[in-house]
Amino acid sequence: MRISLGWLKKYVAINVSPEELAHSLTMCGLEVESIEYLGAKYNHFVVGKVIDVQKHPKADRLTVCQVDIGAEKVQIVCGAPNVAAGQTVPVGLIDAVVPRDQHDPNGNPLKISKVSLRGVESNGMICSEYELGLGDDKEGILVLEASAPIGVPLADQLGVNDIIFEIGVTPNRPDALSHIGIAREVAAIQNIKLMLPAIDVQTNDTSISDLVKVIIEDVENCPRYSGRLISGVKIGKSPLWLERILESVGIRPINNIVDVTNYVLMECGQPLHAFDFDKVSNGTIIVKSGIDDFNFTTLDHKERKLRPDTLMICDDKKPIAIAGVMGGENTEITQSTTRVFIESAYFLPRSIRRTAKYFGLSTDASQRFERGADPEITLWALNKAADMIISIAGGTVLGNSIDVYPNKIKEKEIVIRISKVNELLGITISKKEIIDLLTKISFKLSNKESTKSNPDLLSLLVPSFRPDIEREIDVIEEIARMHGYDNIPVHEITKLRLSENNPPKDFLPIIRDCFIGAGLQEIVTNSMQPISIATLASDNVVKIANPISRDMEALRTSLLPSMLEVIRENIFKGNSSLRLFEIGKTYYHHHSIIGEYLPQYSEKTQLLIAFTGNQNPLRWDEKPRNIDFFDVKGEIESFFQKIFLDNIKFIHYPNTNALSERGVHIEINKEYAGMVGYVRKEILKQFDIENEVIFAEIDIEKIINKIKIKRHYTTLPKYPSMIRDIALVIEPNITMDKIEEAIKASGTSLLKHIELFDTYSGKQIGDSKKSYAFRLEFYSEDHTLTQNEIDGVMNNIINELEHKLKAIIRR
Amino acid sequence: MIKKIEQINQSATAEINSVKTLDELEAFRIKYLARNGLVGDLFDALKTLDKSDRPLMGKYLNDLRNNAQSLFDKKKEEIESNTTIRQETDDLTLPGRRRWIGSRHPLTQTLDEIKRIFYKMGFEVADGPEIEDDYHNFEALNFPPDHPARDMQDTFFITDKILLRTHTSPVQIRVMEKQKPPVRVIIPGRVYRNEAISARSYCLFHQVEGLYVDEGVTFSELKGTLVTFAKQFYGSSLKFRFRPSYFPFTEPSAEMDITCFLCNGKGCRVCKQTGWLEILGCGMVDPNVYKYVGYDEEKISGYAFGMGIERIAMLMYGIDDIRILYQNDIRFLKQF
Numbered sequence A: 001m002r003i004s005l006g007w008l009k010k011y012v013a014i015n016v017s018p019e020e021l022a023h024s025l026t027m028c029g030l031e032v033e034s035i036e037y038l039g040a041k042y043n044h045f046v047v048g049k050v051i052d053v054q055k056h057p058k059a060d061r062l063t064v065c066q067v068d069i070g071a072e073k074v075q076i077v078c079g080a081p082n083v084a085a086g087q088t089v090p091v092g093l094i095d096a097v098v099p100r101d102q103h104d105p106n107g108n109p110l111k112i113s114k115v116s117l118r119g120v121e122s123n124g125m126i127c128s129e130y131e132l133g134l135g136d137d138k139e140g141i142l143v144l145e146a147s148a149p150i151g152v153p154l155a156d157q158l159g160v161n162d163i164i165f166e167i168g169v170t171p172n173r174p175d176a177l178s179h180i181g182i183a184r185e186v187a188a189i190q191n192i193k194l195m196l197p198a199i200d201v202q203t204n205d206t207s208i209s210d211l212v213k214v215i216i217e218d219v220e221n222c223p224r225y226s227g228r229l230i231s232g233v234k235i236g237k238s239p240l241w242l243e244r245i246l247e248s249v250g251i252r253p254i255n256n257i258v259d260v261t262n263y264v265l266m267e268c269g270q271p272l273h274a275f276d277f278d279k280v281s282n283g284t285i286i287v288k289s290g291i292d293d294f295n296f297t298t299l300d301h302k303e304r305k306l307r308p309d310t311l312m313i314c315d316d317k318k319p320i321a322i323a324g325v326m327g328g329e330n331t332e333i334t335q336s337t338t339r340v341f342i343e344s345a346y347f348l349p350r351s352i353r354r355t356a357k358y359f360g361l362s363t364d365a366s367q368r369f370e371r372g373a374d375p376e377i378t379l380w381a382l383n384k385a386a387d388m389i390i391s392i393a394g395g396t397v398l399g400n401s402i403d404v405y406p407n408k409i410k411e412k413e414i415v416i417r418i419s420k421v422n423e424l425l426g427i428t429i430s431k432k433e434i435i436d437l438l439t440k441i442s443f444k445l446s447n448k449e450s451t452k453s454n455p456d457l458l459s460l461l462v463p464s465f466r467p468d469i470e471r472e473i474d475v476i477e478e479i480a481r482m483h484g485y486d487n488i489p490v491h492e493i494t495k496l497r498l499s500e501n502n503p504p505k506d507f508l509p510i511i512r513d514c515f516i517g518a519g520l521q522e523i524v525t526n527s528m529q530p531i532s533i534a535t536l537a538s539d540n541v542v543k544i545a546n547p548i549s550r551d552m553e554a555l556r557t558s559l560l561p562s563m564l565e566v567i568r569e570n571i572f573k574g575n576s577s578l579r580l581f582e583i584g585k586t587y588y589h590h591h592s593i594i595g596e597y598l599p600q601y602s603e604k605t606q607l608l609i610a611f612t613g614n615q616n617p618l619r620w621d622e623k624p625r626n627i628d629f630f631d632v633k634g635e636i637e638s639f640f641q642k643i644f645l646d647n648i649k650f651i652h653y654p655n656t657n658a659l660s661e662r663g664v665h666i667e668i669n670k671e672y673a674g675m676v677g678y679v680r681k682e683i684l685k686q687f688d689i690e691n692e693v694i695f696a697e698i699d700i701e702k703i704i705n706k707i708k709i710k711r712h713y714t715t716l717p718k719y720p721s722m723i724r725d726i727a728l729v730i731e732p733n734i735t736m737d738k739i740e741e742a743i744k745a746s747g748t749s750l751l752k753h754i755e756l757f758d759t760y761s762g763k764q765i766g767d768s769k770k771s772y773a774f775r776l777e778f779y780s781e782d783h784t785l786t787q788n789e790i791d792g793v794m795n796n797i798i799n800e801l802e803h804k805l806k807a808i809i810r811r
Numbered sequence B: 001m002i003k004k005i006e007q008i009n010q011s012a013t014a015e016i017n018s019v020k021t022l023d024e025l026e027a028f029r030i031k032y033l034a035r036n037g038l039v040g041d042l043f044d045a046l047k048t049l050d051k052s053d054r055p056l057m058g059k060y061l062n063d064l065r066n067n068a069q070s071l072f073d074k075k076k077e078e079i080e081s082n083t084t085i086r087q088e089t090d091d092l093t094l095p096g097r098r099r100w101i102g103s104r105h106p107l108t109q110t111l112d113e114i115k116r117i118f119y120k121m122g123f124e125v126a127d128g129p130e131i132e133d134d135y136h137n138f139e140a141l142n143f144p145p146d147h148p149a150r151d152m153q154d155t156f157f158i159t160d161k162i163l164l165r166t167h168t169s170p171v172q173i174r175v176m177e178k179q180k181p182p183v184r185v186i187i188p189g190r191v192y193r194n195e196a197i198s199a200r201s202y203c204l205f206h207q208v209e210g211l212y213v214d215e216g217v218t219f220s221e222l223k224g225t226l227v228t229f230a231k232q233f234y235g236s237s238l239k240f241r242f243r244p245s246y247f248p249f250t251e252p253s254a255e256m257d258i259t260c261f262l263c264n265g266k267g268c269r270v271c272k273q274t275g276w277l278e279i280l281g282c283g284m285v286d287p288n289v290y291k292y293v294g295y296d297e298e299k300i301s302g303y304a305f306g307m308g309i310e311r312i313a314m315l316m317y318g319i320d321d322i323r324i325l326y327q328n329d330i331r332f333l334k335q336f
């Protein structure tokens, strides 16, 4: 909300600098987000008088002017055809920034410096209306009133040195959405009186009730409806001061009637609406809802379909305005309007909110009504508007005003406990101090009978412009605000009573550290993506009903697509060797009820690692090698080892899924927990990646509850271990896991460790076969093994391998 | 015999240099080292020698075999590690063999630091879903339906009643539904806002929420906790201020500002010339919230606070465009 300092000063004496005022407003909850010095753009501009004009010796279209700027005279070369001696003109001096450069096609600002124009020195610029940003006239310089004092700052002369505060008003403070509202706070802060202008409307002898009849059918949604009728007005442009003040607070001037209603809105916060009374059938105004299936054209020339719950202002034939939101085209003020009916009503916030949402319309009026206007201000606002209209647009105000207010809204009465105020805020404040603070912001003491005997209680009446204050806690906040948050002590000692819940251990940092230690870089990506991408990994896609764009219409079902995007972008920027990981959520929509929090939705925390490019950084003594499947699988195996997770199985599935090919599933206790694989060629192509990408994904929840948190010490072996190597030649379809299984099954309890240390395939063993060599470690917990014992076990193993796997043992 | 040993030794040493592949190496092994290879044959011949010559010849033969074996082993390692010839060098200023270096994403680093400080103050971590219902995201947090406060947070909807959480605050409700006071938790997580993407705002970001509910918790304590946090995080010399604000689920509500550490409070572009940086929102839990979770508002009180991790990271690291945090350009990430 834009608040003019000049305007504020009409209601409250301000005895501090604009910056100090901004600070104190901020500290009482009305945050001043910025201060705009309107005059600042006319720094180094003054009023000057042209004393002498001579032709430029070398340029026909230029003149050399001597200009009196008060303290001195300056020489300015001017190109304007209308410049003449004796004129009072706006002069931009050296260092002034001309708001719009006339010779720049985009009208960008131009800084004035000392120049020589074809041999003649020029020390400034005489400006046009366009250049000063005051209008569109580029034809010649702006000539000011002859009486303008020479040498004064131009901003003063133009009356544009106001200061505008941009205030972020929170939704609970509709009372602060006006100049009087802000002035009221300033008066409270400075502890001085608010001065409200007295209004004395001159009326004629005809009573409004002879011509206008107002009926409220929906009293619940429209508790109060007031109005005045003004006849004989002449519609036209508003005076300059009114247009300028409205523009400075961000409102576009329209015509003198509408401008007045907007001025009153910005002054006191009460939205008004002006109807062309001659278009209101039979002078009848009916406030009602329940109109269905009707297309109504609003002032913005849009046709809007009404709903039965839309509160409408109607005449005896037709709807004429959407109550509290926007007027109708059918009763709009036009050039030919002569009789104006001004509406000043109080509508129920919920009703206006619903309507504004339904139409997707947020207007200055609806914003105030839906937050809660002041029901007691309708007549004041009406009189102010009427008074202004007759002085600006002429005409006369009819006698009396309409004021339909069947059930006066009661003042709210709240009882607070002084002890509660002190307990909750952690301060010591007396009842008297509290009364002082609250009366400054218009609270009144109600001295409710039941509170008289208890000194801890205080009963208060809430001012009508504070719809947000309904409970004791709301009053406590007001006390805290007026006491000053900064005056509440900082209590740094807090008792440490921990909950008896034992929170689960946070494993994510451990997982993260493990991969960072292995040289992987963590990434964080967007969880929204196109539907076509999200469906690659799952059909159970969560779709967003109101996405920002088609590119972010679904939630991800896998971390891989956004990872591939990151890989592509990095390769594109010249980094093609990448080792990345992300820990993030994936999201699913189910048709059955399975979610942990919401019936049909579930989220999984996943880990994704992906490698592409070289296995190692470039080294001077080593040929670069591309990463391969076993690099990625090795990281995953090391990770499992690091977190002491066993019972892991890697199961080879030839055709894994839509995103990957050639990979293995990771199973823990026969349950799927993730996979390692190559990204499909087609997918890589879709993502414009030429290099191979190998990835692994792990469902974090599947592993976390299997991590053994409690470690238990196992006695170290007392007897030496023995190592035996064994190499076997096998058919290519026999996989490592089968061999390992066979060795384990036959190795007895003495076999403690199996490690593959060599593989070979080639001519020496026959083209179709392969050879694996293992190192086996044996020891016993209770004695030193003899060669014979191990030979026995080795024979067992060899037997098993020869019979079960048809292996040939190489010796 | 000695002559033969010498010859074989020389030819093996010469031949190994021409070996390039594993197949050739296997041929080398069979020629020299296999049971009936050249060396093996000599061992067989050992038996025919005079008994007194055998120990010495045996030693020579062992040396030969060891030498051939070591030539073989060395070559094998060389071929397998796919290295070019690993040269001996005297230039010790050559770079060492480095590994890739990874790091936590700057958002994780920021969050970890925040967590570390709150852990010290006795806070635990709680978690909740990103896909939420209207009840937890708004209603139970005292945002009534048809209330303008809902406009403060532009929401992505999945259905009428299901949405992407706009803040981590719904987890407050979920924690209090499950647990009786004392509750002292922080809730880090991802949240979503349906706002146009620009240098200053992204469609999602991360928050850390805090909640402490117990007997006799005061606003003064809230200030104490947050000032302690801010001093730990931003440095003990910082100046701060609390100013009134509005959140439906806290009352009184406040925003905490610290002096802009980029301009030392003089005013700059980042602090919009105010000299202050807003770092978090906070307040005393509104009694209406206790009604939703079945706490007795007369017996307990509490405070809540929340801060945006992106905003803090951007301030800390001088990042002027939020989008770069989600682009994951490795040249950017390597700076952290």
Ligand SMILES: [Zn+2]
Pocket: B260, B261, B262, B263, B264, B265, B266, B267, B268, B269, B270, B271, B272, B273, B275, B276
């Ligand atoms: Zn600054």
